[in-house]
Amino acid sequence: MGGSALDATGVPLPDETLAAARDSEAVLLGAIGGYKWDNNEKHLKPETGLLQLRAGLRVFANLRPAAVLPQLVDASTLKKEVAEGVDIMVVRELTGGIYFGKPRGFETNDNGEETGFNTEVYSASEIDRIARVAFEVARKRRGKLCSVDKANVLEASMLWRRRVTALSSEFPDIELSHMYVDNASMQLVRNPKQFDTIVTNNIFGDILSDEASMITGSIGMLPSASVGESGPGLFEPIHGSAPDIAGQDKANPLATILSAAMLLRYGLGEENAAKRIEAAVTETLNQGFRTGDIYSPGTTLVGCKRMGEEVLKTVESEKAVAAIN
Numbered sequence: 136m137g138g139s140a141l142d143a144t145g146v147p148l149p150d151e152t153l154a155a156a157r158d159s160e161a162v163l164l165g166a167i168g169g170y171k172w173d174n175n176e177k178h179l180k181p182e183t184g185l186l187q188l189r190a191g192l193r194v195f196a197n198l199r200p201a202a203v204l205p206q207l208v209d210a211s212t213l214k215k216e217v218a219e220g221v222d223i224m225v226v227r228e229l230t231g232g233i234y235f236g237k238p239r240g241f242e243t244n245d246n247g248e249e250t251g252f253n254t255e256v257y258s259a260s261e262i263d264r265i266a267r268v269a270f271e272v273a274r275k276r277r278g279k280l281c282s283v284d285k286a287n288v289l290e291a292s293m294l295w296r297r298r299v300t301a302l303s304s305e306f307p308d309i310e311l312s313h314m315y316v317d318n319a320s321m322q323l324v325r326n327p328k329q330f331d332t333i334v335t336n337n338i339f340g341d342i343l344s345d346e347a348s349m350i351t352g353s354i355g356m357l358p359s360a361s362v363g364e365s366g367p368g369l370f371e372p373i374h375g376s377a378p379d380i381a382g383q384d385k386a387n388p389l390a391t392i393l394s395a396a397m398l399l400r401y402g403l404g405e406e407n408a409a410k411r412i413e414a415a416v417t418e419t420l421n422q423g424f425r426t427g428d429i430y431s432p433g434t435t436l437v438g439c440k441r442m443g444e445e446v447l448k449t450v451e452s453e454k455a456v457a458a459i460n
């Protein structure tokens with residue numbers, strides 16, 4: 136799928152790829168996209184394939200954890216006292232909103248000028264099902280849910296806020312709050328510890344999760360799990376194909392490795408294997424290995440390949456095995 140499929144077949148997600156994904160127990164996705172296809176006409180982009188895959192697998196709930204690891208406090212863009220202990224889960228709606236809303240496209244307006252347009256649209260049931268997931272996630276965490284919207288301006292957000300509020304009566308143990316997205320993006324860097332679980336729409340979740348990644352040190356650290364009501368889940372780092380450093384052995388592989396851990400946990404129910412991989416990542420960081428994006432003085436700078444090898448070594452170690460007991 137992605138650019139290579141586009142080049143080879145003319146479409147970014149060939150039918151057989153989607154069929155193979157549907158036929159799997161879980162899907163681990165390597166980031167797609169690149170400069171080569173940036174100016175492709177209309178919807179023919181590698182990214183379109185990713186949206187089709189998410190829709191095709193009906194994985195409407197995208198969980199994006201952003202936690203500051205003690206080993207990486209120095210790598211955070213925020214001051215130590217602000218970053219330390221941050222542990223946020225962004226629950227992003229993934230198969231609706233402006234990414235999928237119709238009408239969309241290009242048109243020539245009455246002045247003969249080209250226009251591009253998209254539609255932010257949510258149905259009550261789409262909001263209810265993502266909100267339900269978010270309330271459940273918050274319940275397993277610290278019991279606080281912040282719903283982020285733009286209900287002061289957008290109808291889709293007004294409905295969002297109404298439905299989330301209505302649903303909260305089913306979750307009396309969860310402390311629900313609402314925040315406008317502009318304020319939320321500011322609060323995330325002002326005082327991120329005020330957040331536990333955030334639930335938001337497709338596009339706001341995209342943006343806020345990239346922002347949250349920098350609190351943790353790097354976008355190269357953040358994994359994600361996308362799940363639906365049934366069928367295989369989709370697991371991917373939140374970052375893209377990092378074309379600016381492609382081929383230089385600089386990319387941080389930990390977001391992808393941690394996505395594999397999420398695949399084991401949520402996709403296959405292999406909690407012990409997930410824990411073991413996470414422990415291996417922690418231990419590799421404890422040993423001081425860092426890719427450039429999370430480097431700080433006094434640690435050991437390594438490339439993508441070496442970082443992967445170190446995690447692999449550690450996953451076999453007693454420390455990682457001990458993590459499952």
Ligand SMILES: NC(=O)c1ccc[n+]([C@@H]2O[C@H](COP(=O)([O-])OP(=O)(O)OC[C@H]3O[C@@H](n4cnc5c(N)ncnc54)[C@H](O)[C@@H]3O)[C@@H](O)[C@H]2O)c1
Pocket residue numbers: 165166167168169170182185354355356371372373374375376377378379380385386387388390428
């Ligand atoms: N899930 C996906 O496949 C996915 C996600 C986001 C973007 N994209 C696509 O990726 C391409 C590039 O997009 P972009 O540049 O806006 O976002 P990007 O996430 O690829 O990169 C943004 C910045 O973060 C850095 N970065 C990203 N991942 C890193 C890693 N693992 N280690 C170290 N540094 C890392 C990059 O070098 C770059 O400077 C575009 O085509 C975009 O559509 C794909």
Ligand SMILES: CC(C)[C@H](C(=O)O)[C@@H](O)C(=O)O
Pocket residue numbers: 168182185186341373374375
């Ligand atoms: C590549 C793009 C379609 C994708 C998104 O916007 O969902 C990416 O930015 C992400 O965060 O997974």
Ligand SMILES: [Mg+2]
Pocket residue numbers: 341342345373
């Ligand atoms: Mg994104």
